[in-house]
Amino acid sequence: MNNVINLVNRPTGKPQLSDFKFTEEPQPKIEDGEILLQSKYISVDPYLRGRMNDEESYIPPFELNAPMESTVVAEVMDSKNSNFAKGDFVFGMLKWKEFQTSAGTGLNKVDPKKASLSAYLGILGLTGLTAYISLEKIADLKEGETLLVSGASGAVGSTVGQIGKIKGCRVVGIAGSDEKLDLMKDKFGFDEGINYKKTDDMIAAVAEACPNGVDVYYDNVGGEILDAALNNINKNGRVINCGAISLYNAKQTPTGPRHEGILVKKTVLMQGFLVRDHAKEFGNAIQQLAQWLQEGKITHEETIVEGFENIPQAFLDIFEGKNKGKMVVKI
Structure with a gap:
């Protein structure tokens, strides 16, 4: 079975753990043109709070009784898509699921040899x-x-x-x-x-x-x-x-x-x-940030919480200032 985190309540004020619900679904299988992804690192960010409200914004609100989503680094576990091979690592906007399928749209490959995988959710994300x-x-x-x-x-x-x-x-x-x-x-x-x-x-x-x-x-x-x-x-x-x-x-x-x-x-x-609004500029920006990182001109700090089951609490902890640098959950 596959673990999923759904939004079940729209909070008034500060979100609570009761606004989230853990569910299970059958392990997904890929069709032609798809890849099977296993989440490795999941980003939790303050802006997600706005998407929990049912109001017009620059990005659609989360649906109730449906998975939350944020930026995720995942490993390709199986592929029927010529653009991705088993063992590739990618990052993009994905669901709060341990496993999921994707057609590859909006995903970018990342190189774990150039920086840690979690860095692609922070300093290089x-x-x-x-x-x-x-x-x-x-x-x-x-x-x-x-x-x-x-x-x-x-x-x-x-x-x-x-x-x-x-x-x-x-x-x-x-x-x-x-x-x-x-x-x-x-x-x-x-x-x-x-x-x-x-x-x-x-x-x-x-x-x-x-x-x-x-x-x-x-x-x-x-x-x-x-x-x-x-x-x-x-x-x-x-x-x-x-x-x-x-x-x-x-x-x-x-x-x-x-x-x-x-x-x-x-x-x-x-x-x-x-x-x-500036997706076309991501490539050049990542190249400059990576160069500064390799030259030691910039560095980064991470707060890494381990365990899929701890994603909601890690999200809530941001509003208590419990993170230093980027808050990331390692799956």
């Missing part, structure tokens, strides 16, 4: 691609500028900070523990860090950590931290809206300060980013 492409498209980083990053110890944020250092910027990160601040500085090369859980005045904390103001703010959390960054933004500043994890479990949309005056007076560019 959608998180690394998000960091690299968004900075190239929106940030226009210049040497000597100050780059402020929230969610800075996470998979996207830590990559953003390292690219900022490659570009010659002063990089300041925001995270939720002193341990994460140490990780940012010691492993990822950030110049300064702010523990938002230890400050009652984020505007003042950002001002102190960024004495020359903020030229580029990379936002992964939204809410009050975004407010603080905008209160310290420089003339012609750029804000990249990549995520808003502080709001994902809100039962009602909170109302915050009105920032239109700042945006106008400082002629600030504030732009949202979806990596899926």
Whole structure:
């Protein structure tokens, strides 16, 4: 039998384990043109929370009583498709199943000799691609500028900070523990860090950590931290809206300060980013990230949870900040 994880409830507020249900189905068999895949590593990401809601977005919501899905690294166990051979490893958007069939559409082969398989869900996967492409498209980083990053110890944020250092910027990160601040500085090369859980005045904390103001703010959390960054933004500043994890479990949309005056007076560019809009650029981006990785210019951190049965809990743990770097489940 084949194990599957279905979404059975649409959560209000923070998701619970009861929103997921483990089921079994017959082991799949391939037809002509298909491949049989065995999941090896499954990515759990904050954006999946939005897909649990039945609302219009940039990607369709999950169906109830149907499998969840995310980016997965899988091994080809059998093939009747000339583009894939038994023993190949691939990554792509796949179901939360131990085994599944695919026609190969949307799958990319990966080389386990160039990097660990789990890296293709993080630094060489959608998180690394998000960091690299968004900075190239929106940030226009210049040497000597100050780059402020929230969610800075996470998979996207830590990559953003390292690219900022490659570009010659002063990089300041925001995270939720002193341990994460140490990780940012010691492993990822950030110049300064702010523990938002230890400050009652984020505007003042950002001002102190960024004495020359903020030229580029990379936002992964939204809410009050975004407010603080905008209160310290420089003339012609750029804000990249990549995520808003502080709001994902809100039962009602909170109302915050009105920032239109700042945006106008400082002629600030504030732009949202979806990596899926830039699929044609993935190849070149992965090549650059892989080169930096091999040269030791960037590194990555992973929190690896083992066991298919632990996927839902690993997903919930993201919202408690229990991950350092990319959260991945090893099957």
